[in-house]
Amino acid sequence: MWLSIFIMIVFIYILYRLLKFWIYIPWSIHRHLWAQGIPGQYRPVIGEILMIRRAIVADDPMAYNIKMANKFGSYYHVSFGPIARLAINDPLLIQGVLKTNARAYHKSNLMQLILGSLIGNENLLMAEDNIHAQHRRLISPAFQHQNINSMTSLMVDITTDLINKWSSTMNNENNVLTLDIHKEMARLTLDIVTGCVFGSGMMKNEHIREIIHEGVTTTLKDVEERTFNMIGIIPIINQLPLPSKRRIEKSKRNVKLAVQHIIDERKRGLTKSACKGPDLLDLLLSAHGNDKTSKFSDEELFQEALTFVLAGHETTSTLMTWTLYNLANNPDVCHRLEEEIDSVLNDNEEITISTISLLNYTECVLKESLRLHQPAAALVRTAVEDNTLIASDGKHIHIKKGTDIMINLYMLHHSDKYWTEPFKFDPSRFDERHVDIWLPFSSGPRSCIGQNFAMLEAKIMLAMIIKRFRFQLIPGQKHVPDIAVTLRPKYGMWMKVSSR
Numbered sequence: 001m002w003l004s005i006f007i008m009i010v011f012i013y014i015l016y017r018l019l020k021f022w023i024y025i026p027w028s029i030h031r032h033l034w035a036q037g038i039p040g041q042y043r044p045v046i047g048e049i050l051m052i053r054r055a056i057v058a059d060d061p062m063a064y065n066i067k068m069a070n071k072f073g074s075y076y077h078v079s080f081g082p083i084a085r086l087a088i089n090d091p092l093l094i095q096g097v098l099k100t101n102a103r104a105y106h107k108s109n110l111m112q113l114i115l116g117s118l119i120g121n122e123n124l125l126m127a128e129d130n131i132h133a134q135h136r137r138l139i140s141p142a143f144q145h146q147n148i149n150s151m152t153s154l155m156v157d158i159t160t161d162l163i164n165k166w167s168s169t170m171n172n173e174n175n176v177l178t179l180d181i182h183k184e185m186a187r188l189t190l191d192i193v194t195g196c197v198f199g200s201g202m203m204k205n206e207h208i209r210e211i212i213h214e215g216v217t218t219t220l221k222d223v224e225e226r227t228f229n230m231i232g233i234i235p236i237i238n239q240l241p242l243p244s245k246r247r248i249e250k251s252k253r254n255v256k257l258a259v260q261h262i263i264d265e266r267k268r269g270l271t272k273s274a275c276k277g278p279d280l281l282d283l284l285l286s287a288h289g290n291d292k293t294s295k296f297s298d299e300e301l302f303q304e305a306l307t308f309v310l311a312g313h314e315t316t317s318t319l320m321t322w323t324l325y326n327l328a329n330n331p332d333v334c335h336r337l338e339e340e341i342d343s344v345l346n347d348n349e350e351i352t353i354s355t356i357s358l359l360n361y362t363e364c365v366l367k368e369s370l371r372l373h374q375p376a377a378a379l380v381r382t383a384v385e386d387n388t389l390i391a392s393d394g395k396h397i398h399i400k401k402g403t404d405i406m407i408n409l410y411m412l413h414h415s416d417k418y419w420t421e422p423f424k425f426d427p428s429r430f431d432e433r434h435v436d437i438w439l440p441f442s443s444g445p446r447s448c449i450g451q452n453f454a455m456l457e458a459k460i461m462l463a464m465i466i467k468r469f470r471f472q473l474i475p476g477q478k479h480v481p482d483i484a485v486t487l488r489p490k491y492g493m494w495m496k497v498s499s500r
């Protein structure tokens with residue numbers, strides 16, 4: 001008897017939670033936005049997920065967002081699965097979420113489920129409020145110019161290894177190589193970021209590198225799959241020990257052991273930085289404030305180190321791959337870039353930070369690639385308190401606690417309101433500054449802390465590679481961005497590489 005009552009209560013509770021999540025909360029958010037005259041549409045339970053999936057399967061992943069923005073304008077409400085969200089690409093609204101009202105927003109619950117399940121929630125990327133502010137304060141010095149500049153020689157050395165590998169293979173194969181450039185760039189950026197974070201302990205240990213590489217790349221695939229089939233989104237269901245969940249957990253355990261091993265070795269003085277100055281692990285280990293409570297715990301240290309690898313790997317390799325793609329499609333731009341690089345980089349001279357600072361057009365090429373193919377297509381936030389946003393047309397939008405906001409960077413970067421010929425690859429547009437409408441690294445207190453690191457690394461890799469090689473796209477390929485954590489090319493990027 002008591003058991004039956006207990007089972008009944010548990011059943012009613014689960015039903016209540018599911019109905020609240022699937023129906024009540026989304027409906028009340030849509031109703032609140034409609035009441036203010038915000039355009040949008042509401043499909044109960046599955047929302048727009050099938051449309052998005054259809055666009056992805058048709059290899060036109062942006063089609064759905066473009067269609068919605070054309071239909072409704074620069075702000076509208078839709079649903080991702082059961083989750084109601086306001087989609088925005090209006091610069092003033094974006095500024096409201098990222099800067100003016102930043103305190104009223106957290107990373108979305110969805111992102112906590114996706115990335116938090118991989119790297120935890122006690123790190124710079126995922127932590128909120130005071131914990132985030134404390135971590136940001138402790139980590140910021142590590143990303144100051146002086147520290148990052150001391151990593152230049154390691155970035156140069158690792159890129160030189162790749163160039164030498166290509167050159168020697170090329171000599172055996174009629175001076176032309178056929179390569180999946182995305183794979184090459186993914187390996188290169190992983191080597192650089194792990195080298196700059198973990199130093200010699202990492203660089204000498206191929207086994208540990210493989211565990212981290214596998215952990216980061218294959219787990220991200222599982223996590224993405226679980227998002228689009230909604231298993232990863234639905235409360236209770238996302239805790240079930242399904243094969244994908246077990247794979248993620250196993251991979252997390254392996255990565256944790258590997259990273260913990262590297263940290264322990266460094267603490268015991270068995271490994272050291274491979275940069276001219278301290279690496280990011282040294283800087284994390286020495287991060288402390290005036291009292292003990294402001295030092296990183298072992299768990300936080302582990303999560304931060306892994307966050308750097310995760311946040312700094314896919315993003316930069318995606319940037320490099322699309323940049324080489326854009327250059328292959330725009331010979332005039334490539335020619336001007338080669339001229340600049342040839343005049344700045346001298347074969348017999350060491351590449352230093354002052355050489356790199358002369359590469360102005362190279363920087364414009366990278367910025368334009370970050371506009372046309374921004375690695376992060378969208379940012380999603382959840383309102384943690386009621387607040388009001390103001391759009392460029394003067395409209396005041398009251399946002400209820402619990403509303404998800406999708407900041408559509410892709411639409412912002414491709415809008416003809418702000419960019420002339422938005423689909424043209426034209427680096428010279430970056431002769432001017434584009435504050436608040438060029439946001440590949442986001443903006444405000446949660447903007448990318450690795451921005452200077454990424455730009456320095458990309459400039460070094462691009463300049464050194466273009467100095468030595470030309471790239472030609474293999475015809476007949478599909479060049480489709482994968483709408484995953486980053487917009488990496490879904491089918492890779494096959495190119496013919498030849499010596500200049």
Ligand code: HEM
Pocket residue numbers: 107124125126136193307308309311312313315316319375376379380440441442445446447448449450451453454
């Ligand atoms: C082209 C390369 C990169 C791009 C486009 C990029 C983009 C971004 C974006 C858009 C965010 C904000 C995410 C959000 O608000 O949800 C972010 C945050 C972050 N990025 Fe990057 N990133 C790049 C490279 C890097 C690198 C190389 C590192 C580290 C070595 C890094 C570390 C981080 C961290 C730790 C955060 C969280 C910052 C915070 O919340 O305080 N990123 N990045």
